[in-house]
Amino acid sequence: MSAPPSGPRESGPRDDGFVQAVRDAVDLVDLARDYTQVEKRGARYKGLCPFHKEKTPSFSIDPERGLYYCFGCGAGGDAIRFHMQLTGDDFPLALESLARRFGVPIPERRGDTSGVQEQSRVLEAAAEFFVRQLDRHAAPLEYLRRRQVPSEAYRALGVGYAPDAWRELLGALQGRFSEQLLESAGLVARSAKSGRPYDRFRHRLVFPIHSTSGRLVGFGGRTLGDDPAKYVNTAETDSFRKSQLLYNLHRARPKIRESGRVLLVEGYFDVLGAQLCGIDWVVASMGTALTEQQAKLLSRYAGEVILGYDGDRAGEEASRKALRILLRSGVAVRRARFPAGQDPDSLRLEEGPEAVRGYVDGAVDALELELARRGPETVADPRLRAAAAGELRELLEVVPDTVLRYSYGERAARHLGLPVEVFWRSRGASSAVRQGAAEPAEANVAPEARSSMEARILHLLLWLGRDALGARELPAADLFGDADCRELYRAFAAAVEADGMHGGDEQGPALDAALVQQGLPPASSAQGLLARLLAAPPEGVRDGEALTLLGTLAAKGALVRQRALQAELFAAQERGDADRVEQILAELAELRRRRHGARR
Ligand SMILES: [Zn+2]
Secondary structure: OOOOOOOHHHHOOOOHHHHHHHHHHOOHHHHHOOOOOEEEEOOEEEEOOOOOOOOOOOEEEEOOOOEEEEOOOOOEEEHHHHHHHHHOOOHHHHHHHHHHHOOOOOOOOOOOOOOHHHHHHHHHHHHHHHHHHHHHOHHHHHHHHHOOOOHHHHHHOOOEEEOOOOOHHHHHHOOOOOHHHHHHOOOEEEOOOOOOEEEOOOOEEEEEEEOOOOOEEEEEEEEOOOOOOOEEEOOOOOOOOHHHOOEOHHHHHHHHHHHOEEEEEOOHHHHHHHHHOOOOOEEEOOOOOOOHHHHHHHHHHOOEEEEOOOOOHHHHHHHHHHHHHHHHOOOEEEEOOOOOOOOHHHHHHHHOHHHHHHHHHOOEEHHHHHHHHOOHHHHHOHHHHHHHHHHHHHHHHOOOOHHHHHHHHHHHHHHHOOOHHHHHHHHHHHHHHHHHOOOHHHHOOOHHHHHHHHHHHHHHHHHHOHHHHOOOOOOOHHHOOOHHHHHHHHHHHHHHHHHOOOOOEOOEOOOOHHHHHHOOOOOOHHHHHHHHHHHOOOOOOOOOHHHHHHHHHHHHHHHHHHHHHHHHHHHHHHOOOHHHHHHHHHHHHHHHHHHHHHHO
């Protein structure tokens, strides 16, 4: 596995005595029971491996030596490594977490002020501060009352409040922690103009965010005012990497393992809402698109993921992106289809907990939904049918389990009215494309990488304004492949039309943010993207960066189009559609000509 081997070398300033004390104190069998069921067999314990999917146990623990080994996937090591592999904690964190759990006193760090322990302490202190403020202010309590969240529910999540001021948290913690520490913990930002520090969270409900092992690593804040950034998070730090965290996983983990399934929602309030409906096996991806790491994390605890994204177009799109990633990690995927415009929490308020539970229990197999989206009109039209077969085959190819993959393929083929060999043979088209494409590596750019480039461009445009593009005309919106990026870019371009949006810099966004915001559907995920991009200025901006990135994006767009054409070419040749073949070849030649032209 990718985690580095554990050893005293990595223990930093700690002495080896502490490492040994932790090794001696940890009960590996007890620890393993958090993740899988193990039974005693002779001198050893055996069970299903928590590191890979299996039906017959090949995971084995030697309790005397404190070592584990899996005969199926080769994972192995001691308790510290076990913890690191399953939680993503690094060595020092794993030590601390295990020390706490098995009652080993943790020595003070020597002279290391930016250490993990200090960061934990400052975050804990901030969490206490936020909770205290919640009880002292009417606005957050009134807000929670309006959303019908009983106090036990928000207290259980440790929800707090950041007051509507610039230096409240700073003032409260300054005596105990250095400004530098507050800044490195992601709680405090610094004014670009004056260099003065200020609270990152202001007039927000604050949700503490924990790592899988239960360590406080950051906060998410929801505005209670009219800040266009509806949600703001702690700045990314070494321990706070949003793409590797799932909100509420550390709390829900036992329930998820017990039930074998997990409800995946978008945000903090969806988690709260689901819990209030009696669904305590719920986690949130915190507004971002689901990442590979998050999917892997889920697949360790649950065999089935129920997608509970918002019942709107953005939620639909996010679900389909998540489906692809989840299938690859080997879990079954179902989708709760909330009514249009509803998320789990709004549905709870409007129709009550039973309704939410009903939608979740009635969640439909996500692949069946993908089939259903391709209705009779698809099957009737040869070209649509070929395209659908290609898309579905691509989606199913990544399912790791052979039997499952075959069964789904059979279903898909039947749905499209194709013999199953023909369905899988649409594979031929894609390998032909790979051979034909001039730059396969580039054409196969992961969608995530593409959309992060698109988001970077938008980040630059929003902060630097239209001037970031120099004299270049505004490009067409369909250059952006990611739906949210496209929507946000459209709103940006419209705002430029309306007021010019000149003269921004890294001190503050150029545009009238409200103008862009008005151009987006309310409560859409594009709004969330806008909020994230406005939360902090782009870092490390290079000269002409936006222009360069746009050029790259255009080139990639052409390659994607080329791939699609080549796939279609294959289908057109097979059915003997000479006219279409002609058209496709002409367009391919044009694309090639433009690409070579652009290089000169
Ligand atoms: Zn294994």
